[in-house]
Amino acid sequence: MSGQQDMAGVDIGGSGVRCAVVRDEKVGRIERSYLRSRSVSSVVEAVASVVPNSAVLVGVGVPGFVRQGRVLSSPNFPEWRDVALRERLEHRLGRPVQVLNDANAACVGAWRQRSERSVLMLTLGTGVGGGAIQNGVLQLGGRHTGSELGHIYVGGDAPCGCGSTGCLETWASTVGLMRAAEACGHPIVDGAALVDHVHNGERWALDVLSEANTALARGLVSLVNLYAPDVVLLAGGLAQPGLWDDACKTFAQRVIACNRCEIEVLGAADGLAIVGAAYWANQQVNS
Numbered sequence: 001m002s003g004q005q006d007m008a009g010v011d012i013g014g015s016g017v018r019c020a021v022v023r024d025e026k027v028g029r030i031e032r033s034y035l036r037s038r039s040v041s042s043v044v045e046a047v048a049s050v051v052p053n054s055a056v057l058v059g060v061g062v063p064g065f066v067r068q069g070r071v072l073s074s075p076n077f078p079e080w081r082d083v084a085l086r087e088r089l090e091h092r093l094g095r096p097v098q099v100l101n102d103a104n105a106a107c108v109g110a111w112r113q114r115s116e117r118s119v120l121m122l123t124l125g126t127g128v129g130g131g132a133i134q135n136g137v138l139q140l141g142g143r144h145t146g147s148e149l150g151h152i153y154v155g156g157d158a159p160c161g162c163g164s165t166g167c168l169e170t171w172a173s174t175v176g177l178m179r180a181a182e183a184c185g186h187p188i189v190d191g192a193a194l195v196d197h198v199h200n201g202e203r204w205a206l207d208v209l210s211e212a213n214t215a216l217a218r219g220l221v222s223l224v225n226l227y228a229p230d231v232v233l234l235a236g237g238l239a240q241p242g243l244w245d246d247a248c249k250t251f252a253q254r255v256i257a258c259n260r261c262e263i264e265v266l267g268a269a270d271g272l273a274i275v276g277a278a279y280w281a282n283q284q285v286n287s
């Protein structure tokens with residue numbers, strides 16, 4: 001990152017925003033602000049309340065489909081349609097702002113802290129996000145909306161938040177596990193509840209997890225054969241040791257031998273999107 005200037009990294013979530021200053025690779029304390037509503041102006045004000053005056057540049061990670069600073073749609077902000085978030089924030093903050101998808105930001109943040117040049121990340125949380133970095137460059141495709149790894153088709157007809165069906169997100173996410181548990185007559189409140197049932201050795205829970213593993217294996221084989229990364233990182237609330245061993249095993253058996261790589265389970269890995277957003281903003285401005 002350039003010089004001694006402060007950059008702010010911001011992570012927008014459904015209930016609040018978090019921000020930290022990034023300076024010379026060091027990340028400051030994370031400040032939080034809660035949203036009064038899910039309107040665009042509420043979010044803009046929440047961001048303005050956490051970004052310090054010292055930051056000359058602001059990178060913002062936001063859940064949803066993002067194209068060149070515009071949020072086309074977002075599962076966390078269902079009312080938003082093609083919102084010019086970068087423009088709104090630049091107007092309010094009076095500084096350059098860059099906006100990218102939050103899982104893409106997390107991927108950049110993880111990549112920045114590692115030595116590999118090409119990294120694939122899947123964030124397994126409420127949904128499935130992801131990012132692909134090839135030789136140091138975040139892959140956004142010709143229309144800037146690529147690297148949506150959670151929405152590759154892996155099978156089944158469960159509806160996805162993106163409007164399609166059978167996406168990886170409909171299986172290997174909290175939403176997916178809840179749907180599958182409900183379908184076999186055992187409604188659960190979140191992913192952690194499924195993990196508890198799995199640890200208790202309950203057959204139905206093991207079956208639900210097994211299906212999710214099959215779906216994740218399909219996703220991993222396709223994605224790794226496409227991108228051939230040096231490593232795959234699993235992050236997020238559901239990225240827990242032991243949960244995805246079957247997927248990793250199937251992946252290793254099915255992926256083309258020359259593309260086989262390590263899959264690392266990072267756990268929640270909170271804060272990666274903040275660092276990644278700041279770094280990516282800096283990269284955009286200086287490229």
Ligand SMILES: [Zn+2]
Nearest residue numbers: 151160162167
């Ligand atoms: Zn989808």
